[in-house]
Amino acid sequence: MKIVKQxxxxxxxxxxxxxxxTISKALRDHPDxxxxxxxxxxxxxxxxxxxxxxxxxxxxxxxxxxxGLVVPKINHHFFSEVIESIYNTAHKKNYEIIMTVSQENxxxxxxxIQSLLAMRVDGLLISITENTKDTDIFKSIKQKEIPLIxxxxxxxxxxxxxxxxxxxxxxxxxxxxxxSQGYRIFGHLGGYRETNIGLSRFxxxxxxxxxxxxxxxxxxxxxxxxxxxxxxxGLMELYNKKTLPEILxxxxxxxxxxxxxxxxxxxLSIPNDxxxxxxxxASYNQFLxxxxxxxxxxxxxxxxxxVEQLINQIEEKxxxxxxxxxxPVTLNIGQTCIKKEK
Amino acid sequence: MKIVKQxxxxxxxxxxxxxxxTISKALRDHPDxxxxxxxxxxxxxxxxxxxxxxxxxxxxxxxxxxxGLVVPKINHHFFSEVIESIYNTAHKKNYEIIMTVSQENxxxxxxxIQSLLAMRVDGLLISITENTKDTDIFKSIKQKEIPLIxxxxxxxxxxxxxxxxxxxxxxxxxxxxxxSQGYRIFGHLGGYRETNIGLSRFxxxxxxxxxxxxxxxxxxxxxxxxxxxxxxxGLMELYNKKTLPEILxxxxxxxxxxxxxxxxxxxLSIPNDxxxxxxxxASYNQFLxxxxxxxxxxxxxxxxxxVEQLINQIEEKxxxxxxxxxxPVTLNIGQTCIKKEK
DNA sequence: CTGAAAGCGCTAACAC
DNA sequence: GTGTTAGCGCTTTCAG
Numbered sequence: 001m002k003i004v005k006q007x008x009x010x011x012x013x014x015x016x017x018x019x020x021x022t023i024s025k026a027l028r029d030h031p032d033x034x035x036x037x038x039x040x041x042x043x044x045x046x047x048x049x050x051x052x053x054x055x056x057x058x059x060x061x062x063x064x065x066x067x068g069l070v071v072p073k074i075n076h077h078f079f080s081e082v083i084e085s086i087y088n089t090a091h092k093k094n095y096e097i098i099m100t101v102s103q104e105n106x107x108x109x110x111x112x113i114q115s116l117l118a119m120r121v122d123g124l125l126i127s128i129t130e131n132t133k134d135t136d137i138f139k140s141i142k143q144k145e146i147p148l149i150x151x152x153x154x155x156x157x158x159x160x161x162x163x164x165x166x167x168x169x170x171x172x173x174x175x176x177x178x179x180s181q182g183y184r185i186f187g188h189l190g191g192y193r194e195t196n197i198g199l200s201r202f203x204x205x206x207x208x209x210x211x212x213x214x215x216x217x218x219x220x221x222x223x224x225x226x227x228x229x230x231x232x233x234g235l236m237e238l239y240n241k242k243t244l245p246e247i248l249x250x251x252x253x254x255x256x257x258x259x260x261x262x263x264x265x266x267x268l269s270i271p272n273d274x275x276x277x278x279x280x281x282a283s284y285n286q287f288l289x290x291x292x293x294x295x296x297x298x299x300x301x302x303x304x305x306x307v308e309q310l311i312n313q314i315e316e317k318x319x320x321x322x323x324x325x326x327x328p329v330t331l332n333i334g335q336t337c338i339k340k341e342k
Numbered sequence: 343m344k345i346v347k348q349x350x351x352x353x354x355x356x357x358x359x360x361x362x363x364t365i366s367k368a369l370r371d372h373p374d375x376x377x378x379x380x381x382x383x384x385x386x387x388x389x390x391x392x393x394x395x396x397x398x399x400x401x402x403x404x405x406x407x408x409x410g411l412v413v414p415k416i417n418h419h420f421f422s423e424v425i426e427s428i429y430n431t432a433h434k435k436n437y438e439i440i441m442t443v444s445q446e447n448x449x450x451x452x453x454x455i456q457s458l459l460a461m462r463v464d465g466l467l468i469s470i471t472e473n474t475k476d477t478d479i480f481k482s483i484k485q486k487e488i489p490l491i492x493x494x495x496x497x498x499x500x501x502x503x504x505x506x507x508x509x510x511x512x513x514x515x516x517x518x519x520x521x522s523q524g525y526r527i528f529g530h531l532g533g534y535r536e537t538n539i540g541l542s543r544f545x546x547x548x549x550x551x552x553x554x555x556x557x558x559x560x561x562x563x564x565x566x567x568x569x570x571x572x573x574x575x576g577l578m579e580l581y582n583k584k585t586l587p588e589i590l591x592x593x594x595x596x597x598x599x600x601x602x603x604x605x606x607x608x609x610l611s612i613p614n615d616x617x618x619x620x621x622x623x624a625s626y627n628q629f630l631x632x633x634x635x636x637x638x639x640x641x642x643x644x645x646x647x648x649v650e651q652l653i654n655q656i657e658e659k660x661x662x663x664x665x666x667x668x669x670p671v672t673l674n675i676g677q678t679c680i681k682k683e684k
Numbered sequence: 685c686t687g688a689a690a691g692c693g694c695t696a697a698c699a700c
Numbered sequence: 701g702t703g704t705t706a707g708c709g710c711t712t713t714c715a716g
Contacts, residue, residue: 006486006693008692010693019702019703020694020703021695021696021702033702034701049485049486051456053693054462055397055406055461055694058708059397059693059695059708060694073426074416074422074426075422077417080416080417084415084417084443087442087443088443088445091442096440096461099441100429100433101433103430112433114393115396117393118393118394118395118396140391144348257626257629261628283417284599284630286606287599287630288631289629289630289632290631351710352709360686361686361688362687367686374685376685394710395709396710397708397710398709398710399709399711401693401694401710402691402692402712403692403710403711
């Protein structure tokens with residue numbers, strides 16, 4: 001890349017016959033420098049089109065004003081909302097975000113984290129993939145005392161703060177609602193039980209059914225990932241087994257969309273042939289046919305809080321601790337899971 | 343931020359009683375170094391948990407392996423798809439993306455661009471806000487010979503490549519289809535005419551109507567932004583003027599969703615009371631009620647191509663030129679804009 | 685094959 | 701107020 005030489009402090013200094021330190025201080029509005037000099041310097045700097053070199057500044061400052069973000073995907077309503085909120089909050093506080101996308105792939109996840117560490121981000125915000133198990137890299141981050149906060153998909157007991165939705169309670173509420181509507185035969189397209197959300201959402205489901213003395217048919221519970229394809233494959237599998245429950249509880253909203261897709265192909269009507277409720281929703285849910293009854297997660301709040309907590313840790317306003325922050329969720333009633341006729 | 347001292351080349355060098363140059367070369371697999379030494383070095387490096395400092399490397403290399411991205415929003419199906427594709431393509435080619443979000447705000451846009459320049463990104467990928475007019479900053483980028491590519495929302499004739507959908511042809515196709523379905527009274531919730539997409543999409547609309555000798559009612563054409571709120575306000579305004587067209591052509595998919603929202607509040611049925619067609623779509627469109635007939639843009643292709651072109655320019659494989667690359671679009675027939683009964 | 689020296693652009697500490 | 705010096709961690713050049 002043939003770069004036209006960028007203007008440096010030195011260039012300005014020479015033209016003004018002063019030292020580069022003076023320029024550096026003047027541009028940063030340092031009290032050492034006289035107003036007259038400051039004016040001269042800033043005038044010339046803008047005239048020359050000077051752009052400070054953060055790379056150089058960061059090298060001496062040992063601080064990059066930069067936060068590394070690792071998410072499993074972008075094109076997913078929950079994440080794009082969290083991400084938007086993370087960006088807004090960070091920018092307001094003068095931090096840049098360097099986002100990477102693991103694509104639900106643990107190898108990529110590790111590679112990205114390493115790359116972010118190499119870029120010397122001041123802290124990390126991570127939502128793990130659907131099958132992250134190896135915690136070595138996180139332990140080494142702990143050892144280097146680099147601030148890190150997990151959100152939504154977390155690993156607990158590693159010494160990092162975790163911010164998440166009230167997954168168990170949300171599922172519990174949702175299933176109880178379905179029971180109150182008269183449903184008795186449930187199926188669950190669940191997430192891998194090694195993940196916090198896979199496990200907690202299953203636990204809430206189980207708790208509600210147990211309390212109501214409704215037995216589960218193991219054939220109706222499938223375990224998989226969190227994407228559209230998992231929902232699609234899930235319904236296909238149940239259909240082929242010829243054992244559809246009355247209602248399917250999906251672990252995420254994309255999984256529910258996958259069920260919609262499969263149902264369309266199979267010519268099954270939702271909610272008549274198979275009903276669907278899901279954890280998570282989307283702003284456009286109100287226009288779906290039928291709109292899905294599900295649990296709303298406070299995505300922007302989670303993003304905002306994650307950034308704020310992280311910056312506080314970076315700036316040493318709060319200690320790095322192993323806290324869980326559980327955000328309350330709400331039940332959102334749509335056109336699925338309607339009252340069963342007796 | 344109290345950083346536990348990070349391991350440096352020097353630390354490794356001392357323990358091995360060699361110079362840091364040797365370590366640097368060994369770690370980069372430089373042919374100068376003997377295999378035996380390389381093994382010793384890499385072994386110790388991983389043992390100590392050494393993470394190379396890209397900041398330092400970048401400072402001497404004058405290259406950051408980093409691309410700056412500026413988008414107007416994230417939580418919008420078209421952009422989240424483009425962004426996902428940009429990330430995937432860049433990561434494959436070993437570039438990191440530093441994304442910023444202008445939120446359709448020109449001040450923020452400029453601030454972000456400056457910040458990316460300060461971070462010395464190797465190149466820029468930009469989709470401008472709905473009301474960017476000032477081109478000064480782009481001219482200064484041109485002068486510094488920093489590679490830049492505009493996508494979707496572009497400014498032409500500034501000496502940068504522009505990648506976009508075939509906006510005019512898409513609108514033209516869509517309106518012709520509506521005409522063939524029997525529609526005669528059109529309205530347009532258009533984008534600001536100063537933007538390329540606002541103008542081209544209007545031009546395609548106008549061309550189709552003119553050719554069919556259908557006159558426009560100026561009251562039915564509104565000009566605004568590209569967001570849900572613009573669609574919402576648009577229908578509200580038309581409704582209050584008591585002058586609804588048969589069918590509304592919206593400049594983006596979010597604008598169409600805004601129309602849906604307003605229609606719901608006003609108790610207007612789509613497509614019976616007011617019909618809707620839009621430029622742009624979304625993967626979940628097929629589940630909307632009714633699904634929208636509209637134009638599909640090749641979002642991932644645009645993202646991929648933008649990154650590839652940019653990297654080629656960065657690596658001087660192709661010259662920086664002022665080309666327009668127009669991507670073909672396709673008509674996507676949904677449940678709106680159905681055959682009119684005679 | 686290995687190393688000493690210089691420099692990337694900036695900032696902090698201290699001297700003038 | 702302003703300047704000198706040193707150094708952030710790495711790479712490149714060139715000498716041994």
